Amino acid sequence: MKHVVIVGGGFAGINAAKELGNRRDIRITLIDRKNYHLFQPLLYQVAMSALGAGDVAEPLRNMLSKYKNITVFKGSVENVDMEKKILLTDFGEISYDYLILACGVKHHYFGHDEWEEHAPGLKIIAQATEIRRRIMEAYEAAERTVDPVERKKLLTFVVVGGGPTGVELAGSIGEMSRFTLSKYYKHIDPKLTRIFIVEAAPRILGSFSPKLASKATRALEQLGVQVWTNSMVTDVDANGVQIGNERIEAATVLWAAGVRAIEIGGKMGVETDRSGRIVVEEDLSISGYPEVFVGGDQAHFAHHTDDPLPGMAPVASQQGRTIGKNILNEVKGRTRKPFRYKDKGQMATIGRNKAIVEIGNFKFFGSFAWFTWLLVHIYYLTTFKHRVFVLLQWGWSYFTFGHGARLIVNKEWRFYPDQKKVNVEEES
Amino acid sequence: MKHVVIVGGGFAGINAAKELGNRRDIRITLIDRKNYHLFQPLLYQVAMSALGAGDVAEPLRNMLSKYKNITVFKGSVENVDMEKKILLTDFGEISYDYLILACGVKHHYFGHDEWEEHAPGLKIIAQATEIRRRIMEAYEAAERTVDPVERKKLLTFVVVGGGPTGVELAGSIGEMSRFTLSKYYKHIDPKLTRIFIVEAAPRILGSFSPKLASKATRALEQLGVQVWTNSMVTDVDANGVQIGNERIEAATVLWAAGVRAIEIGGKMGVETDRSGRIVVEEDLSISGYPEVFVGGDQAHFAHHTDDPLPGMAPVASQQGRTIGKNILNEVKGRTRKPFRYKDKGQMATIGRNKAIVEIGNFKFFGSFAWFTWLLVHIYYLTTFKHRVFVLLQWGWSYFTFGHGARLIVNKEWRFYPDQKKVNVEEES
Numbered sequence: 001m002k003h004v005v006i007v008g009g010g011f012a013g014i015n016a017a018k019e020l021g022n023r024r025d026i027r028i029t030l031i032d033r034k035n036y037h038l039f040q041p042l043l044y045q046v047a048m049s050a051l052g053a054g055d056v057a058e059p060l061r062n063m064l065s066k067y068k069n070i071t072v073f074k075g076s077v078e079n080v081d082m083e084k085k086i087l088l089t090d091f092g093e094i095s096y097d098y099l100i101l102a103c104g105v106k107h108h109y110f111g112h113d114e115w116e117e118h119a120p121g122l123k124i125i126a127q128a129t130e131i132r133r134r135i136m137e138a139y140e141a142a143e144r145t146v147d148p149v150e151r152k153k154l155l156t157f158v159v160v161g162g163g164p165t166g167v168e169l170a171g172s173i174g175e176m177s178r179f180t181l182s183k184y185y186k187h188i189d190p191k192l193t194r195i196f197i198v199e200a201a202p203r204i205l206g207s208f209s210p211k212l213a214s215k216a217t218r219a220l221e222q223l224g225v226q227v228w229t230n231s232m233v234t235d236v237d238a239n240g241v242q243i244g245n246e247r248i249e250a251a252t253v254l255w256a257a258g259v260r261a262i263e264i265g266g267k268m269g270v271e272t273d274r275s276g277r278i279v280v281e282e283d284l285s286i287s288g289y290p291e292v293f294v295g296g297d298q299a300h301f302a303h304h305t306d307d308p309l310p311g312m313a314p315v316a317s318q319q320g321r322t323i324g325k326n327i328l329n330e331v332k333g334r335t336r337k338p339f340r341y342k343d344k345g346q347m348a349t350i351g352r353n354k355a356i357v358e359i360g361n362f363k364f365f366g367s368f369a370w371f372t373w374l375l376v377h378i379y380y381l382t383t384f385k386h387r388v389f390v391l392l393q394w395g396w397s398y399f400t401f402g403h404g405a406r407l408i409v410n411k412e413w414r415f416y417p418d419q420k421k422v423n424v425e426e427e428s
Numbered sequence: 429m430k431h432v433v434i435v436g437g438g439f440a441g442i443n444a445a446k447e448l449g450n451r452r453d454i455r456i457t458l459i460d461r462k463n464y465h466l467f468q469p470l471l472y473q474v475a476m477s478a479l480g481a482g483d484v485a486e487p488l489r490n491m492l493s494k495y496k497n498i499t500v501f502k503g504s505v506e507n508v509d510m511e512k513k514i515l516l517t518d519f520g521e522i523s524y525d526y527l528i529l530a531c532g533v534k535h536h537y538f539g540h541d542e543w544e545e546h547a548p549g550l551k552i553i554a555q556a557t558e559i560r561r562r563i564m565e566a567y568e569a570a571e572r573t574v575d576p577v578e579r580k581k582l583l584t585f586v587v588v589g590g591g592p593t594g595v596e597l598a599g600s601i602g603e604m605s606r607f608t609l610s611k612y613y614k615h616i617d618p619k620l621t622r623i624f625i626v627e628a629a630p631r632i633l634g635s636f637s638p639k640l641a642s643k644a645t646r647a648l649e650q651l652g653v654q655v656w657t658n659s660m661v662t663d664v665d666a667n668g669v670q671i672g673n674e675r676i677e678a679a680t681v682l683w684a685a686g687v688r689a690i691e692i693g694g695k696m697g698v699e700t701d702r703s704g705r706i707v708v709e710e711d712l713s714i715s716g717y718p719e720v721f722v723g724g725d726q727a728h729f730a731h732h733t734d735d736p737l738p739g740m741a742p743v744a745s746q747q748g749r750t751i752g753k754n755i756l757n758e759v760k761g762r763t764r765k766p767f768r769y770k771d772k773g774q775m776a777t778i779g780r781n782k783a784i785v786e787i788g789n790f791k792f793f794g795s796f797a798w799f800t801w802l803l804v805h806i807y808y809l810t811t812f813k814h815r816v817f818v819l820l821q822w823g824w825s826y827f828t829f830g831h832g833a834r835l836i837v838n839k840e841w842r843f844y845p846d847q848k849k850v851n852v853e854e855e856s
Contacts, residue, residue: 062834406487407464
């Protein structure tokens with residue numbers, strides 16, 4: 001009975017687990033710090049109040065309960081002893097025959113960890129809820145204040161990073177401020193909300209073709225989003241961002257820029273790239289340790305590709321499946337197969353009826369692209385229940401222009417926690 | 429133009445606002461510390477993972493946007509100067525012609541505020557999320573531990589207070605542990621979960637008839653809930669509760685016992701009862717200050733009744749409407765009418781197909797009562813959208829025995845916060 005230990009229940013981990021589930025001569029232990037699998041591509045919709053947390057996340061135990069040979073533990077990994085084949089966790093040691101590391105990435109602030117409290121990233125549900133809270137609190141404070149300078153700052157939102165997540169966040173804020181919020185406030189005009197995407201590279205959406213990126217820029221501008229390219233953020237504080245000699249005063253800054261692999265590759269003493277990702281062999285194992293595999297965002301896979309594969313759900317899913325299959329092959333006495341990424345294309349949505357889709361040389365934009373985006377995301381959602389409920393929520397929002405889940409949930413659970421006082425005057 | 433200020437967007441505040449909305453010669457300012465109206469009767473279902481937060485809460489701005497004369501501010505009230513007719517808030521002073529206080533209640537720990545961190549109550553969404561987190565974390569830790577004493581403590585849940593909320597919480601934990609969770613864990617049997625209701629009075633559900641309360645007790649027992657009556661909690665700590673000389677070791681304690689009105693009556697120097705509720709006149713105004721009304725849980729109304737009216741949604745809704753109508757009457761030069769409570773009965777659910785309903789002398793129990801409970805709650809839900817989505821969720825859960833929203837959302841938004849270490853050994 002071979003013991004396979006999987007660390008991380010994201011797209012890579014869960015797909016590896018499914019390949020190995022209910023197979024003979026294999027038992028599996030899956031460890032995650034969260035108790036849920038997250039459909040990351042739609043997490044920004046939770047942050048933007050369009051979906052609830054339960055629509056994009058599914059408890060790992062639910063997903064894996066049909067596999068009798070899988071045990072799930074909620075816990076975190078501290079190190080790996082690859083010589084002794086032992087995983088060190090916060091609840092003890094676990095020995096393995098095969099290890100699959102799929103711990104993902106966290107946000108990286110280019111050596112400025114102090115920026116994090118002013119500019120949350122978007123990787124787990126608690127961050128989505130926090131981003132939602134900050135956006136809605138900014139509008140509430142703007143409604144209360146009579147100071148025009150303060151109000152302007154409160155109605156300014158900066159998204160750092162012009163990749164798909166940054167574009168989706170900024171586009172959603174643009175759409176929400178232009179179409180949804182305007183009728184809800186008496187003292188402010190949410191249509192005056194200023195939104196910025198600040199991107200260090202010469203253009204946004206660098207992984208897409210220049211033509212599609214240009215169309216997306218135009219669509220963002222129509223939603224009131226100003227796209228600043230060639231703009232490297234040099235400081236972030238509680239009142240805004242500094243871009244060299246330029247400055248934007250903003251109460252809300254969101255981080256959609258760099259990521260860095262979860263710190264475990266460094267501890268293990270294996271080869272990592274600049275972002276902390278573990279460099280893997282063609283079969284996704286670590287050089288010299290054929291029983292240790294790395295998949296998903298944590299892996300640096302650069303075979304047969306110009307660049308290392310990007311941190312995307314399809315890459316992670318395919319890698320997870322390949323790792324699972326290769327372990328199965330080996331247990332059955334067959335040889336391993338190298339990993340080959342099957343590029344299914346990429347897409348990003350900007351707003352209502354607007355998206356960009358790029359599948360090989362097939363590139364399109366607009367409402368057909370948006371509809372494609374929608375269908376693909378519904379199709380890939382984790383469970384049938386999620387598909388039904390997300391479709392219903394989207395249908396409802398589409399026809400009512402509403403964002404139903406616009407609740408501010410306090411960070412503290414105590415009744416009526418002390419609130420941070422906002423420096424405002426009473427008006428009415 | 430008379431300025432009506434409403435403090436609190438619960439059932440009393442929102443119903444008063446609706447009576448006065450879009451009326452001539454009246455402008456309204458509604459202030460709440462939260463940005464949402466909460467359908468409190470179903471909050472326990474959010475705590476028990478049966479519904480999402482968005483299913484039971486609606487942003488106040490959405491609910492009131494159709495009334496042109498209502499301004500909403502998110503803020504909190506610090507005091508009232510009834511002589512100058514000024515409300516003191518954390519964002520400045522607001523003068524009023526009429527004031528409606530409907531601030532509600534918070535949990536009261538009988539002088540032991542230090543119990544709160546070990547036994548959260550259930551009044552706002554953040555508390556529901558925290559209760560959910562504690563329950564699910566207890567099962568996760570039980571799955572990890574190999575220490576049988578620790579495991580027993582982790583699988584023990586104590587609900588303090590045997591009113592409708594306590595019964596609904598305990599019944600849900602019973603049902604979840606007996607029917608839903610059992611297939612999800614490999615090392616523990618969730619059916620062995622111990623659940624206690626600890627009630628100081630001689631019986632639970634004191635507001636119901638003894639016969640119905642007895643049927644409810646039997647139904648709870650069938651779900652594995654032990655009902656301890658005549659049991660006054662004398663201490664609560666991180667490891668359990670003390671009841672005189674007896675002790676229950678429990679990792680999770682929930683508080684559904686005493687409540688106390690939000691501390692503002694005391695500051696205002698008006699007559700309050702033992703629970704801090706403001707004693708009101710027959711028209712719900714404060715004696716000597718006919719322009720100041722109190723409604724909902726914050727009011728002590730004992731005219732034409734044996735006891736002060738209980739803190740229930742129907743009482744609060746009716747009081748809010750009466751206050752609104754009386755202000756309208758006065759503005760139009762008519763006289764006020766005294767408040768008369770129209771008793772629509774009370775109900776509580778214990779579990780699948782089991783509830784108790786008492787409407788006057790009409791008392792019933794079982795699946796018909798459960799179906800009545802279900803219809804009444806759907807009917808009274810705040811918006812049409814909530815009705816549709818809650819009905820869908822319930823339908824889904826009923827036929828699949830599932831609790832879909834069983835996500836643990838961390839209290840902190842930072843990526844992978846340091847977790848409290850659980851003292852366990854590795855097992856597999």
